[in-house]
Amino acid sequence: MSDEKTGSELATRPSYDLQLREFETNLLDFLDQHKLPTKRIFVGIDERAAVFRNIESVLTRVDENHKQRSIYISKFVAAVASGLFDAALNYLWDETIFELRRRVSQYDLSYFYDNAVSSSEKRKRLKDDSDLVKIDDSELIHGAKEIELISDLGFKHLDHIRYMRNWASAAHPNQNELTGLQLISWLETCVKEVISLPLSQVVVDIKRLLTNIKSNNLSDAEAKEVAIFFINLTQDQINNLASGFFGMYTREGTSSQTRDNINKLVPLLWDRVDESTRQHFGMKYGQFVANNEQQESKLAKQFLDVVEGQSYVPDDLRIADIETAIDNLIGVHRAVNNFHNEPTFARQLQRLIGSYGNVPPQVNRYYVLTLVEVFLTNGNGVAWNAEPVYLSLLNQFDNNQAIETVLSFTNSTISSRLQFPRCKEKFLNLLELMEPKISAPVVKELIEDIQTFSGPLDKMKDDSGLKRKIKSIQRILN
Numbered sequence: 001m002s003d004e005k006t007g008s009e010l011a012t013r014p015s016y017d018l019q020l021r022e023f024e025t026n027l028l029d030f031l032d033q034h035k036l037p038t039k040r041i042f043v044g045i046d047e048r049a050a051v052f053r054n055i056e057s058v059l060t061r062v063d064e065n066h067k068q069r070s071i072y073i074s075k076f077v078a079a080v081a082s083g084l085f086d087a088a089l090n091y092l093w094d095e096t097i098f099e100l101r102r103r104v105s106q107y108d109l110s111y112f113y114d115n116a117v118s119s120s121e122k123r124k125r126l127k128d129d130s131d132l133v134k135i136d137d138s139e140l141i142h143g144a145k146e147i148e149l150i151s152d153l154g155f156k157h158l159d160h161i162r163y164m165r166n167w168a169s170a171a172h173p174n175q176n177e178l179t180g181l182q183l184i185s186w187l188e189t190c191v192k193e194v195i196s197l198p199l200s201q202v203v204v205d206i207k208r209l210l211t212n213i214k215s216n217n218l219s220d221a222e223a224k225e226v227a228i229f230f231i232n233l234t235q236d237q238i239n240n241l242a243s244g245f246f247g248m249y250t251r252e253g254t255s256s257q258t259r260d261n262i263n264k265l266v267p268l269l270w271d272r273v274d275e276s277t278r279q280h281f282g283m284k285y286g287q288f289v290a291n292n293e294q295q296e297s298k299l300a301k302q303f304l305d306v307v308e309g310q311s312y313v314p315d316d317l318r319i320a321d322i323e324t325a326i327d328n329l330i331g332v333h334r335a336v337n338n339f340h341n342e343p344t345f346a347r348q349l350q351r352l353i354g355s356y357g358n359v360p361p362q363v364n365r366y367y368v369l370t371l372v373e374v375f376l377t378n379g380n381g382v383a384w385n386a387e388p389v390y391l392s393l394l395n396q397f398d399n400n401q402a403i404e405t406v407l408s409f410t411n412s413t414i415s416s417r418l419q420f421p422r423c424k425e426k427f428l429n430l431l432e433l434m435e436p437k438i439s440a441p442v443v444k445e446l447i448e449d450i451q452t453f454s455g456p457l458d459k460m461k462d463d464s465g466l467k468r469k470i471k472s473i474q475r476i477l478n
Helices: 003-012 016-033 045-059 064-068 071-082 085-105 109-116 120-124 129-134 137-146 152-168 180-195 201-215 220-230 235-249 256-270 275-290 294-306 318-334 338-353 361-376 387-395 399-410 412-417 421-437 441-451 457-462 464-477
Strands: none
Touching (some): 045 180, 071 085, 085 109, 085 129, 085 137, 085 152, 109 137, 109 235, 152 180, 152 412, 201 235, 201 256, 220 256, 235 256, 235 275, 235 294, 256 294, 275 318, 318 338, 338 361, 338 387, 361 387, 361 399, 361 421, 387 421, 399 412, 399 421, 412 421, 412 457, 421 441, 457 464
């Protein structure tokens, strides 16, 4: 019998578990012969068999063209057969990241980089698809979510798989036990949410629009026709598109034709851009000024003039320093070596905020959400040297900041963190810390609702009862 036939039968014959056992026995004999460890090396045969019993139905979702380039899926299957589930998870993640980078490279890279990367300095170094390898996995999936290459639900699932890949795969030494059903479930998620996911019509339309404004000169009448498309966009899509326009407009290499097109389009979009995004443009302008980036600051001011957004130009350039400190902190927090790097950046932010917790309104929400995210941890452990700094800053919160903290679970990134036990525990601790700062009875009721919520906390933001209460609370903030 040929090797090819044996490999095929492994995936289809009900006796493939016998072949797996024979393969393992021969391999263990080899290891023993060379005096190498043989205990706790391989996952049990029954767990491997669970993967092979279910893998065919998952792989039917992958089209033939993609299968031909899916080398990491082949390695995933080989690692499963060998009983090396930690390595299999690593290969599965490699395949997902490879495919996500491929999809991003076929989209508008400048638009992606503008939405994926928070640090202005890092953004300047990203030009073409060869720079995608400089993007952290967390930035890649965050950016893909922002431009809707993946859904919010897909992001949540991938965020969990990324967490498991970092702490339970061959990427790091560990003693975690992975099951066959977990692996097949993660494979199905990656196939469904990335590998075989078709582009939505909105994503296709935005890509076409971005290509059009770079290659054609739009008339006023054509700009108004394009604006009809804006009506069907969600708030997040509006904000992301406006951010893409701002990024293109302030980039030195952008043509004058593209800027002229944006001059015609962005005023038609501006009324639907939310307050937080508008303030962000003002902060970016302040950042350019603070860094003596004369061309970028000139273009950012020009962009704000076009939309009559001069009121968003910050009076105090301290805002730019605070935003940079927040960018740096959230960047190191989401990276793998966060425990070592976080304290330095946490203390830098604390120095800028000062002993009275004076936060300019333009960065207030970003500041609050960042402190919530870092306080919740990455799900694996607490950055002990940074924790006292976070507690000190959280204790300085006023009533509105405390309310924003309670509502932070409606943010998709914070909500995703709540699927991890440690983050859930830290969020409940955070509510206890915020409760004495809050005067509004409706917010106190919401805290009680969260504390007694019977379902998973990462599902709260979709609960209809909580949504109604959140709307009334948001009126308090506004």
